Amino acid sequence: MVETRDSAEDPPEFRAALDALRRATTRSELVLTEIPSPSSNLAPYAVALAADVSPSGHASDSELGTGRFILLHDPEEPDAWGGAFRIVCFAQAPLETDMGTDPFLADVAWSWLVDGLASRCARYSSPSGTATRIISTGYGELARQG
Known part of the structure; x- marks a missing residue:
């Protein structure tokens, strides 16, 4: 650590x-x-x-x-x-583009967090947050990056 x-x-x-x-x-x-x-x-x-x-x-x-x-x-x-x-x-x-456009991605990301906390028996209160996705399109030299 x-x-x-x-x-x-x-x-x-x-x-x-x-x-x-x-x-x-x-x-x-x-x-x-x-x-x-x-x-x-x-x-x-x-x-x-x-x-x-x-x-x-x-x-x-x-x-x-x-x-x-x-x-x-x-x-x-x-x-x-x-x-x-x-x-x-x-x-x-x-992420792959098709995964990034999935309308349930934000819900899945939040559930990963909450499930991860539960799997470690983490104690917490007042959970809050946002899940943001950004989909980019690259051109020229950046075309390979999406």
Whole structure:
């Protein structure tokens, strides 16, 4: 697992969450890297990770898939959060055009998230999010990319 920030000044709850992130097991083709956290106006404590699906382990965004995982902690428990922690995730992966035009793709993507949380017995509250698809058409030198 990736080494994450560690400060004795962090609240015990946040340090425990960082420790849990360090102990997490991931798939072998997933490369995790700590990246700069969002500004402190989102939360007083945060850690951000980049994830790339990459057999070669290159550092840039992967053509196979890329994502971000941001753990926010605010001991003041903002009302909109429903608790002291909030997780923000972003995932991007290339799809075949026919799959991208499937009207149920957004529902399937959301169910993958909820099913994944359930399969790991993850405790959570107030799930919310969006599923966005972008279909591009390339021309000239970019025609091969779609």
